[in-house]
Amino acid sequence: MIEAVGLTKRYGDKTAVYNLSFQVRPGAVTGFLGPNGSGKSTTMRMILGLDNPTSGQVTIGGYPYRRLPNAPRQVGALLDAKAVHGGRSARSHLLSLAQLSGIPARRVDEVLGVVGLHDVARRRSKGFSLGMGQRLGIAAALLGDPQVLLFDEPVNGLDPEGILWVRNLMKALAAEGRTVFVSSHLMSEMALTADHLIVIGRGQLLADMSVTDFISANSADFARVRTPDTEPQQREKLSAAITEAGGNVLPEQDGALRVTGLALPRISDIAHDSGVRLWELSPHQASLEEAYMRMTQGAVDYRSTTDQKAGLQQPLPPGAQPPMPVPGQGQPGWYAPPPPQQGGQPFAAPQGVPAQAPAGPYGAPGAPGAAPGAPAPNPYAQPAPQAPRTPPGAAPAAPPAAPAVPPTAPAADLTKPEDAR
Amino acid sequence: MAATQVVRSEWTKIRSVASTVWTLSLAVVVTIALGMLISALSRNEYETLGARERLSFDPTFISFAGMSLGQLAMIVFGVLVVSNEYSTGMIRASLAAVPRRGTFLLSKLTVATALAFVVSMATSFAAFFLGQAMLGAYRASIGDEGVLRAVIGGGLYMTLIALFSMGVAAMLRSPMLSLGILMPFFFLISNILGNVDATEKVGRFLPDQAGSRIMQVVTPPGDDTPYGPWGGLGIMALWVLAAVVGGYVLLRRRDAQ
Numbered sequence: 001m002i003e004a005v006g007l008t009k010r011y012g013d014k015t016a017v018y019n020l021s022f023q024v025r026p027g028a029v030t031g032f033l034g035p036n037g038s039g040k041s042t043t044m045r046m047i048l049g050l051d052n053p054t055s056g057q058v059t060i061g062g063y064p065y066r067r068l069p070n071a072p073r074q075v076g077a078l079l080d081a082k083a084v085h086g087g088r089s090a091r092s093h094l095l096s097l098a099q100l101s102g103i104p105a106r107r108v109d110e111v112l113g114v115v116g117l118h119d120v121a122r123r124r125s126k127g128f129s130l131g132m133g134q135r136l137g138i139a140a141a142l143l144g145d146p147q148v149l150l151f152d153e154p155v156n157g158l159d160p161e162g163i164l165w166v167r168n169l170m171k172a173l174a175a176e177g178r179t180v181f182v183s184s185h186l187m188s189e190m191a192l193t194a195d196h197l198i199v200i201g202r203g204q205l206l207a208d209m210s211v212t213d214f215i216s217a218n219s220a221d222f223a224r225v226r227t228p229d230t231e232p233q234q235r236e237k238l239s240a241a242i243t244e245a246g247g248n249v250l251p252e253q254d255g256a257l258r259v260t261g262l263a264l265p266r267i268s269d270i271a272h273d274s275g276v277r278l279w280e281l282s283p284h285q286a287s288l289e290e291a292y293m294r295m296t297q298g299a300v301d302y303r304s305t306t307d308q309k310a311g312l313q314q315p316l317p318p319g320a321q322p323p324m325p326v327p328g329q330g331q332p333g334w335y336a337p338p339p340p341q342q343g344g345q346p347f348a349a350p351q352g353v354p355a356q357a358p359a360g361p362y363g364a365p366g367a368p369g370a371a372p373g374a375p376a377p378n379p380y381a382q383p384a385p386q387a388p389r390t391p392p393g394a395a396p397a398a399p400p401a402a403p404a405v406p407p408t409a410p411a412a413d414l415t416k417p418e419d420a421r
Numbered sequence: 422m423a424a425t426q427v428v429r430s431e432w433t434k435i436r437s438v439a440s441t442v443w444t445l446s447l448a449v450v451v452t453i454a455l456g457m458l459i460s461a462l463s464r465n466e467y468e469t470l471g472a473r474e475r476l477s478f479d480p481t482f483i484s485f486a487g488m489s490l491g492q493l494a495m496i497v498f499g500v501l502v503v504s505n506e507y508s509t510g511m512i513r514a515s516l517a518a519v520p521r522r523g524t525f526l527l528s529k530l531t532v533a534t535a536l537a538f539v540v541s542m543a544t545s546f547a548a549f550f551l552g553q554a555m556l557g558a559y560r561a562s563i564g565d566e567g568v569l570r571a572v573i574g575g576g577l578y579m580t581l582i583a584l585f586s587m588g589v590a591a592m593l594r595s596p597m598l599s600l601g602i603l604m605p606f607f608f609l610i611s612n613i614l615g616n617v618d619a620t621e622k623v624g625r626f627l628p629d630q631a632g633s634r635i636m637q638v639v640t641p642p643g644d645d646t647p648y649g650p651w652g653g654l655g656i657m658a659l660w661v662l663a664a665v666v667g668g669y670v671l672l673r674r675r676d677a678q
Contacts, residue, residue: 079517
C-alpha cells in the first residue's frame with residue numbers, strides 16, 4: 001500500500017507536483033497517467049525516497065521509504081531503463097543490486113530467465129536495445145520478490161510481444177496480492193492493464209477511480225444516424241421525434257446525427273414510425289484515449305506546432321508540380337488517427353460534400369472517397385492552422401489535404417473493442 | 422542493511438567495469454616508467470651538478486618523479502568510481518536499494534580506497550626499487566634513514582589523492598566537471614602556486630604540495646617548510662576529510678538526480 005498525502009515538490013519556481021494525495025492498494029494494477037512533464041516520474045522518485053518532497057509525505061506500508069526496514073526486499077522499482085553502466089554486463093548489474101539486499105546470486109539467474117535475457121546476461125549492456133534495457137530494468141525490480149512494485153513507463157521501446165508480456169506480468173503480480181503501480185502516458189495501454197487509474201496533469205490530481213468507472217464516466221456510447229442528405233426536412237423530423245422519445249441529439253459536422261440515450265432498435269423504430277428513411281444507423285463508442293485527452297487537454301505542457309519548413313523548401317520552378325503527398329504524411333490534422341465522431345465512418349458517403357470541404361487552392365472538389373468534414377480540428381493534435389501551405393495557384397494538382405486519408409484509421413480502433421469490456 | 426552487503430555489492434560494481442582496470446594500470450605504468458626514466462637521466466647528469474645541488478640530491482624522491490603524472494590516472498579512477506553512478510543514472514537504483522545514503526557512500530569509498538591502497542603501495546615500492554636500479558651508484562637503500570617512510574608515504578599519497586577525487590566527485594556528481602577541475606588543478610595550478618615566490622607560502626598547504634613532502638628524504642638546504650613529512654600528510658588528510666564530508670553531506674541532503 002502506497003499512500004501519498006498532500007505531496008508537493010518544487011524545483012525553484014517550477015512546481016512539479018502540487019498537493020497530490022492518493023492511495024495505491026495491493027492486489028490491483030494501478031495506472032498512473034499523465035502527459036509528459038506532468039510529474040509522474042517526480043512522484044515515483046519521491047515514493048522511493050530519492051527526492052525529498054517540499055511538503056507532504058508519501059509512505060509505503062506506513063513508513064517513509066528511507067525508514068522502511070529492508071526496503072529492497074519490500075519494494076522493487078523500474079525507474080529508467082537506461083540507468084545502467086554501459087560497460088557492465090547485465091548479470092553483474094543485477095548481481096551488484098542483489099548483493100545490496102543480501103539476495104543470493106541464484107536469484108539473479110532466475111530473474112534473467114524470467115525477463116528472457118539469460119542469453120545475453122554476460123554481454124555489456126551498452127549494446128542493449130531499448131527493449132532489452134526495459135527487460136533488464138524489470139528484472140532489477142523483480143529481484144527482491146517485493147510486495148510493492150513501481151514501474152515507470154515499462155513498455156517504452158518494447159515490441160508487441162514484449163508489451164503483451166509486461167501486461168500479463170503486471171496482472172499476474174497483482175493477482176498474487178502485490179501492489180503494482182505503473183506509470184504511462186498511453187491511456188490505451190493502461191485501459192488494458194490497469195484496474196485502477198490515477199490521472200495527473202501539471203502535477204495535480206485529475207482523476208482517481210477504477211478503470212470501469214473511468215470508462216462509464218467518460219466514454220458514453222452513441223449511435224450515428226444519417227438521413228438522406230437530399231432531404232434536410234427528414235433530418236429535422238427525426239431529431240424532433242428522437243428528442244420527444246427521450247434521446248439526446250447532437251448534429252455532427254457532416255450532417256449526421258449523434259444520438260445518445262436510446263438503443264439502436266428504438267431509434268430504428270422511431271425513424272420507421274415517423275416515416276424517415278435512414279442511410280446509416282451505427283453504434284459507436286467514444287474512445288478512452290479521447291476521454292483522457294479531453295481530461296488532460298488543459299494540462300499539456302509540450303505542444304507541437306505545425307512544421308512550416310520555411311526556408312527549407314526550394315521555390316518550385318514555374319510550371320513544375322509539387323510531389324504528390326503520401327496520404328497521412330505531413331498533412332494538417334494527421335498527427336494522430338481521427339477520433340470516432342469524425343473519422344469513424346464505416347460506410348463512405350457517396351455524395352454530399354458540405355460547404356466546409358476544402359475548396360479553393362487545392363481544387364479537385366468531390367475527389368473519390370473524400371470524407372466530408374475530415375479537416376475539422378483534431379482533438380489529438382494542436383489545432384493546426386488549416387490554411388493551405390502553398391500559395392494559392394501554386395499547386396493546382398494536389399489532392400485535398402485531409403480527405404484523402406482513409407477515414408477509418410486502424411489505430412483509432414485499437415482501444416475500442418477492449419474498452420467495451 | 423548490513424554494511425557488508427553493500428561492500429560486497431560495491432566490489433562487484435568496481436570489478437565489473439573496464440575503467441577500473443584501465444585507470445589503475447595506467448597509474449601503475451606511468452608512475453613506474455616515468456620514475457625509471459627520470460632516475461636514469463639523473464644518473465647521467467649527476468656529474469654535471471654543482472656542489473649545492475649534489476647536497477640536495479634525493480634519490481628516493483627522484484624515483485617518485487612519475488607520480489606527478491601517475492596521480493592524474495588515480496584522479497580519473499577516483500572520479501569515475503563515484504560519478505559513474507550519476508552519469509549512468511544507476512544512483513537511483515542504488516539509493517532505492519540502500520536508502521541509508523551514508524552507508525552507501527562510505528561502503529563505496531571503502532571498497533575503492535582499499536583497492537587504490539593496494540595498487541598504490543605496490544606501485545610505490547616498485548617505483549622505488551626500479552628507480553634505484555636505474556640510479557646505479559647514486560642509489561639509496563630501503564634501509565637508509567627515512568627511506569622506508571618515504572616509500573610507504575608514496576603509497577599513502579596516491580591513495581589519498583584517489584580518495585580526495587572521490588569526495589570531490591561526490592560533491593560535483595558530473596565526471597566532466599570533476600575531472601575538469603581536478604586535472605588542471607593538480608597538474609598545473611598547484612605546481613604554479615607552489616613554485617612562484619609570492620604564492621609559495623599558501624601553495625604549500627594545498628593537498629598535493631603538503632602530501633608529497635612525505636616522499637622527500639633529503640631536505641633541501643634553506644628549506645623553511647613549517648611542517649614535517651607526517652605533518653604534510655596530515656594536512657593532505659584534512660583536505661581529503663573535508664572533501665569526503667562535503668560529499669556525504671550533499672548526498673544526504675540532495676535529491677538523487
